[in-house]
Amino acid sequence: MIISGSRLSKSFGHSIVLKEVNIECKAAEICGLLGVNGAGKTTLFKILLGLLTPDSGEIHCSSKGVKALGGIIEKPALYEYLSARENLKVFARIQGASSDKKDLDQYLENVGLETERKDAVRNYSTGMKQRLGIAIAMLNNPEVLILDEPFSGLDPMGIVQLRDLILDLAKNKGLAIIISSHIVEEIRLVSDRVYVINNGQIVKSGVTAEIIGQATLQHYLCAEHLKASTVLKEYQHTFLTETGALIEIGIEEMPRLMKRLAGEGIYLTSCTPRIDMYQLFRTAQ
Amino acid sequence: MIKALLWAEAYKLMKQSRTWYAIAAVFVLELIVLISAYYQGAAVIDILLNNLKESFYFEGDLLNGNLLIYLILNSLWFNFPLILMLVISGMITDEYKDGTLQTVMLQPVQKKWFILSKYIVATVFTVLMVLVLALSAFLFSYLIFGKSDLIVFIGKLNFFNAVEAETRLILAFLNGCISMIFFSLASLTFGVIFRDTLKTWIVSVLFLIVSNLLLKFDFKWELINKLFYAKLNDTWQYFFQYEIPWNIILRNNLLLVGYIVGFSAIGVVIFNKKDIG
Secondary structure, three states: OOEEEEEEEEEEOOEEEEEEEEEEEOOOOEEEEEOOOOOOHHHHHHHHOOOOOOOEEEEEEOOOOOOOEEEEOOOOOOOOOOEHHHHHHHHHHHOOOOOOHHHHHHHHHHOOOOOOOOOEHHHOOHHHHHHHHHHHHOOOOOOEEEEEOOOOOOOHHHHHHHHHHHHHHHHOOOOEEEEEEOOHHHHHHHOOEEEEEEOOEEEEEEEHHHHHHHOEEEEEEEEOOHHHOOHHHHOOEEEOOOOEEEEEOOOOOHHHHHHHHHHOOOOEEEEEEEEOHHHHHOOOO | OHHHHHHHHHHHHHHOHHHHHHHHHHHHHHHHHHHHHHHHHHHHHHHHOHHHHHHOOOOOOOOOHHHHHHHHHHHHOOHHHHHHHHHHHHHHHHHHHHOHHHHHHOOOOOHHHHHHHHHHHHHHHHHHHHHHHHHHHHHHHHHHHOOOOEEEEEOEEEEEOHHHHHHHHHHHHHHHHHHHHHHHHHHHHHHHHHOOHHHHHHHHHHHHHHHHHHHHOOOOOHHHHHHOHHHHOOHHHHHHOOOOOHHHHHHHHHHHHHHHHHHHHHHHHHHHHOOOO
16 A cells, blocks of 8 residues: 555544544555545545644555655645746745756646646636646655545536546556545546545445445436336336436346346436435445 | 745745735835925924024035935834735735645645745845835935935934934944844744734734834833833934944844744744644
8 A cells, every 4th residue: 555544533622523544545546535524534634644633543655755645635725826837836846846847847738737828827717726736736746646625616627627637647657546525426437446434434435336336226217218118117216207217226236127128129318326325424334 | 945945935925916015115105205305394394493493503404315214214113014014924824825835735845944934034025125115215315305414303302414324324224124024023923823814914013003102111120121022123213312322232132133033933833833734
């Protein structure tokens, strides 16, 4: 493991924010941290990044570089009156990284930002600021990247671009990435493994598809003539529109149902899993 | 690392529009003094010295560059440190407000060097600001009003010839640097403690006002009158006593430097101890 935190606990006054949390991530892996607002995600990340001191527990990071960890907490905080390159220059110089124009441009290009823009970053969109934040986090080539809610505030295009960037950094550049979100779908699309945190405790962890699959108890299906299906009657279902129905069915049974519907000449135009949030955030038995 | 941090702090400070507004404000205040003196100064001086003129003969123009420089020098009481405190405290409160402090601390940067670099840059900036004030005051005042003898009232009227007046004014500006550094760095420490911009501004302004009030307050214990920080901030005025009290000036300056180091040390220790998140 490149990074691991074990038995991490933190309290603010009488309020216990983290209780004996264990988390780990290896190279080229994306670990998701899923939790509702206030679950303890940001506190955990601040502890991993050294911004907060845990009351108890240990963090181990095997990275030997100048900068072991790079990260963004909550939102990318930048010097709004400086341009993107000037921001990079300031952050590069204070940590002894190269601040040559060529190198800075390379960092900007790596995250898909224009190298020619000279205006202050206050004019940038949230997505562009996220990208610049990642470029700053990537200075001095850390082996671990920790991103707290990187998709919040982004438009659909920005989400897609950022998701591609994160996948590229992990799969092609070999970074260990821990990413938090309260949006299950985003975690499902990017992460290999997931930790579910609730009330400061890790309530579930494992392969993302399996953990989310266990909490997927319904599917919303759309197809022409769906109402005519006899197979569908075997399942508890509710038609929400003329051609769309919500079916009580787990993820394991779905391929079989799709095959049987096809046998009836009913071909699905969409199949959307519905995740039961109560099931997902419930403590594992 | 400290060299890069010093560069970064200076770069950020000079890139902020607020810094340039502050420099512009200094010039505006200076301009107001000069314009007022140009149009009304002679009449005011005539009223003030009416009685004396009946007994003494004054040679030359009393409304001259040296008097104007002295008037501008007096902005070291309140206007000038106020502007400095607003700019300098922003060096840390803005970092808290915008969250950039968190971004900096996510880099391999040591907290103590980071905050120390802010104190050093704040000191250099303060000295440069005083120099800008002094140079522009000398330049514009001599250019518009010429050079002549200086009359100053500190308990009694003191007269200095033009050459001596110039020397004393230069020394007063240089000495004033120490007081200005004290107020600048105190505001930076307030920023470290209070984090919030508005709270820090209110505390800084209050500190400046209280310091000025306490300067005139006569404590019953002589030791307090000698050692208390507020009693040390008018040392630059001692250069306009007929006999310059060098021993008192040296003692006061050493004490004030001690207070500066103390205030800065408090800021560095608190910053180091506090979590950023």
